[in-house]
Amino acid sequence: MSDRLTVLKTYKLYVGGKFPRSESGRVYEVTDSKGKWLANAPLASRKDARDAVVAARKAFGGWSGATAYNRGQVLYRVAEMLEGRRDQFTREVADAEGLSKSKAAAVVDATIDRWVWYAGWTDKIAQVVGGGNPVAGPFFNLSSPEPTGVVAVLAPQQSSFLGLVSVVAPVIATGNTAVVVASEKSPLPALSLAEVLATSDVPGGVVNVLSGRTTEIATPLAAHQDVNAIDLAGADEVLAKELEIAAADNLKRVLRPQPVDYTEPPGIDRMTAFLETKTVWHPTGSLGASGSSY
Amino acid sequence: MSSVFEYAPAPESRSIVDIAPSYGLFIDGEFVEAADGKVFKTVSPSTEEVLSEIAQAGEADVDRAVQAARKAFEKWSALPGSERAKYLFRIARIIQERSRELAVLETLDNGKPIKETRDADLPLVAAHFFYYAGWADKLDHAGFGANPRPLGVAGQVIPWNFPLLMLAWKIAPALATGNTVVLKPAETTPLSALFFADICRQAGLPKGVVNILPGYGGAGAALVAHPDVNKVAFTGSTAVGKEIARTVAGTRKKVTLELGGKGANIVFDDAPVDQAVEGIVNGIFFNQGQVCCAGSRLLVQESIQDELLESLKRRLSTLRLGDPLDKNTDIGAINSEEQLTRITSLVDQGEAEGAERWSPACELPESGYWFAPTLFTNVTQAHTIARDEIFGPVLSVLTFRTPDEAVAKANNTPYGLSAGIWTEKGSRILAVANKLRAGVVWSNTFNKFDPTSPFGGYKESGFGREGGRHGLEAYLDV
Numbered sequence: 001m002s003d004r005l006t007v008l009k010t011y012k013l014y015v016g017g018k019f020p021r022s023e024s025g026r027v028y029e030v031t032d033s034k035g036k037w038l039a040n041a042p043l044a045s046r047k048d049a050r051d052a053v054v055a056a057r058k059a060f061g062g063w064s065g066a067t068a069y070n071r072g073q074v075l076y077r078v079a080e081m082l083e084g085r086r087d088q089f090t091r092e093v094a095d096a097e098g099l100s101k102s103k104a105a106a107v108v109d110a111t112i113d114r115w116v117w118y119a120g121w122t123d124k125i126a127q128v129v130g131g132g133n134p135v136a137g138p139f140f141n142l143s144s145p146e147p148t149g150v151v152a153v154l155a156p157q158q159s160s161f162l163g164l165v166s167v168v169a170p171v172i173a174t175g176n177t178a179v180v181v182a183s184e185k186s187p188l189p190a191l192s193l194a195e196v197l198a199t200s201d202v203p204g205g206v207v208n209v210l211s212g213r214t215t216e217i218a219t220p221l222a223a224h225q226d227v228n229a230i231d232l233a234g235a236d237e238v239l240a241k242e243l244e245i246a247a248a249d250n251l252k253r254v255l256r257p258q259p260v261d262y263t264e265p266p267g268i269d270r271m272t273a274f275l276e277t278k279t280v281w282h283p284t285g286s287l288g289a290s291g292s293s294y
Numbered sequence: 295m296s297s298v299f300e301y302a303p304a305p306e307s308r309s310i311v312d313i314a315p316s317y318g319l320f321i322d323g324e325f326v327e328a329a330d331g332k333v334f335k336t337v338s339p340s341t342e343e344v345l346s347e348i349a350q351a352g353e354a355d356v357d358r359a360v361q362a363a364r365k366a367f368e369k370w371s372a373l374p375g376s377e378r379a380k381y382l383f384r385i386a387r388i389i390q391e392r393s394r395e396l397a398v399l400e401t402l403d404n405g406k407p408i409k410e411t412r413d414a415d416l417p418l419v420a421a422h423f424f425y426y427a428g429w430a431d432k433l434d435h436a437g438f439g440a441n442p443r444p445l446g447v448a449g450q451v452i453p454w455n456f457p458l459l460m461l462a463w464k465i466a467p468a469l470a471t472g473n474t475v476v477l478k479p480a481e482t483t484p485l486s487a488l489f490f491a492d493i494c495r496q497a498g499l500p501k502g503v504v505n506i507l508p509g510y511g512g513a514g515a516a517l518v519a520h521p522d523v524n525k526v527a528f529t530g531s532t533a534v535g536k537e538i539a540r541t542v543a544g545t546r547k548k549v550t551l552e553l554g555g556k557g558a559n560i561v562f563d564d565a566p567v568d569q570a571v572e573g574i575v576n577g578i579f580f581n582q583g584q585v586c587c588a589g590s591r592l593l594v595q596e597s598i599q600d601e602l603l604e605s606l607k608r609r610l611s612t613l614r615l616g617d618p619l620d621k622n623t624d625i626g627a628i629n630s631e632e633q634l635t636r637i638t639s640l641v642d643q644g645e646a647e648g649a650e651r652w653s654p655a656c657e658l659p660e661s662g663y664w665f666a667p668t669l670f671t672n673v674t675q676a677h678t679i680a681r682d683e684i685f686g687p688v689l690s691v692l693t694f695r696t697p698d699e700a701v702a703k704a705n706n707t708p709y710g711l712s713a714g715i716w717t718e719k720g721s722r723i724l725a726v727a728n729k730l731r732a733g734v735v736w737s738n739t740f741n742k743f744d745p746t747s748p749f750g751g752y753k754e755s756g757f758g759r760e761g762g763r764h765g766l767e768a769y770l771d772v
Contacts, residue, residue: 128437129437129764133744133746133747133748133762134746135742135744135746135747136421136744136746137742137744139739139742139744141744141746141747143747143748143762143764148752228753237544240544241543241544244539244543244544245540245543245544247539247543248536248537248539248540248543249536250708250753250754251532251535251536251539251551251553251753251754251756251757253757256546267439269772276710276733276752277733277748277750277759277764278727278730278732278733278734278735278752279733279734279735279747279748279749280727280734280735280736280737281734281735281736281737281739281742281747282723282737282738282739283738283739
């Protein structure tokens with residue numbers, strides 16, 4: 001027999017640019033839509049979640065301080081890497097979501113295109129949502145958007161790749177850093193996305209990917225005092241309420257779960273949800289008692 | 295206050311305002327008694343004189359007011375924007391016409407100097423209505439997509455430090471976008487909101503579009519929790535803000551919170567000292583320091599500390615504390631006995647923790663709630679007075695050596711509302727402003743407001759922005 005035994009992949013977490021196993025040493029079985037074993041994914045713990053927040057905080061200064069042009073280039077580079085792994089993701093999405101190969105390929109194409117779309121936003125969002133304010137007085141007055149900080153992202157449960165990218169890309173395009181909790185049932189596309197991020201100039205810690213029980217990981221993230229915002233896309237109604245209450249402790253920005261068709265054009269709401277507006281005032285002097293003349 | 299200058303008293307006449315002995319709640323266009331008949335008294339903080347007896351809203355009244363607002367919403371939101379605009383323009387004009395009356399009223403009920411109500415509060419109140427009036431028929435162009443829709447009934451809870459201005463910040467954008475309103479003013483300053491109800495009547499505003507419910511925290515909590523309220527807007531303490539965030543969890547209510555602050559005012563060694571001193575004084579002693587964005591932490595570069603403090607102390611010695619209705623008064627009364635107690639206890643704690651307290655020679659009136667302008671030196675970041683919001687005329691002075699240290703200290707707080715930068719160097723202003731985690735950064739100025747300029751906090755100073763195009767978002771389904 002010449003049937004070659006395939007080499008299976010050990011899936012790992014992605015924290016601070018490294019690929020650790022869960023500190024808990026636990027894994028859980030990931031199966032395809034028909035119940036066939038695909039892999040053992042790490043079952044991340046609370047400690048893994050806290051480590052990921054530390055990594056995201058550490059990365060925030062550099063990433064938010066990078067020029068928007070540079071962030072756009074880095075994001076576009078991710079799209080380039082994704083394109084190269086198109087077949088791998090098609091296979092993983094087909095397995096995860098029980099789609100035919102052609103449907104899965106369409107999902108992957110849409111996902112890559114979405115990433116490209118957000119790559120182009122990095123140096124435009126400030127012009128669209130910021131600007132000068134015509135105050136009634138001799139002042140220069142400018143409002144600019146700024147990233148809110150570390151954002152916990154509960155990726156959608158059903159749309160394991162297109163949904164994932166639709167919630168992660170807007171968070172980092174605007175300069176935030178992210179701790180992402182992958183779809184509980186279908187975490188493999190998210191863990192593979194981490195490999196793409198690691199090889200595409202995204203600084204370590206900007207995106208951190210955890211797999212495991214959404215409830216177990218999300219609870220400490222929602223309560224964490226050093227997390228600035230949380231996207232509840234992947235939480236059910238009961239969990240979302242619980243997490244929103246916990247998030248109130250340090251007044252995290254909360255994006256509540258809502259029905260989203262991820263195949264539709266996304267609009268800019270997911271970006272503005274994690275932006276602050278800073279307004280800077282400065283007096284403008286007069287040029288002289290007589291005013292200026294041309 | 296003793297001073298090298300002796301001023302003759304220059305009191306503004308209070309005869310321009312006619313305060314009735316009692317007021318009801320304003321629901322569905324009528325003044326009505328509270329369902330349970332409860333009333334409370336509002337006093338003038340500078341004299342403790344009882345100004346009026348006010349109906350105290352309870353849960354049943356909240357329900358009635360929300361129903362009235364819900365009923366009014368259908369027609370109000372269906373009006374063409376250009377018609378809503380005209381109502382708001384009318385209100386703005388009437389506020390201008392009655393500006394002097396309202397300024398005196400606000401000074402009586404709040405205790406702040408007439409100079410401030412006349413020159414800051416009232417002009418801004420009118421300006422807010424003018425600004426948002428113009429948006430009512432231009433919402434398609436506001437950057438939120440075509441045809442953005444109002445949310446429904448807005449429940450709004452406002453504080454006592456700028457009673458009429460906070461009302462304007464809440465009601466003007468809500469009405470411009472087509473929402474209807476139930477507003478609860480603070481229990482110590484209900485009068486100007488009730489006078490505003492009369493302005494709504496004069497403007498012919500349809501019944502139920504604006505409802506005013508004076509009352510205590512319980513009425514505010516009931517309003518926030520009411521299932522038929524679609525939007526919650528709150529300005530006040532961070533502790534209450536967190537409680538509100540918990541209350542609305544799991545609902546579809548949209549919420550904006552404008553909460554506390556611990557603003558850093560950073561003075562570099564090349565700053566123009568006289569202007570900086572004026573800015574520092576304005577930053578912390580405006581409205582007796584009862585300002586959420588007050589510059590309550592002075593961060594001064596070590597090399598100019600002595601010079602700056604000397605100038606600052608000299609300037610503080612010329613501030614005039616006393617009758618808020620006197621046009622020469624700089625420092626009025628603290629809003630309530632409760633607030634005075636809080637300030638006093640935090641200041642005592644500051645002394646107990648080892649900071650050095652200083653006030654100019656200052657005579658306090660016998661009756662009313664007063665606190666002398668106070669400055670603390672030898673303050674470290676660990677001190678309570680450098681961390682907790684005092685909400686009074688109390689300035690903590692800290693020092694720094696490098697711009698990086700200034701930024702680190704300025705950002706070392708759970709709050710993120712305001713900050714100030716004083717330096718002649720433009721590049722330094724921009725570099726530091728960039729790094730400060732605060733929603734408003736004043737450079738070479740402080741405490742400036744304008745309806746076109748978004749205002750709001752980072753971190754635990756709340757979320758959402760009020761003012762400007764950004765302020766519309768809070769009241770639209772976007």
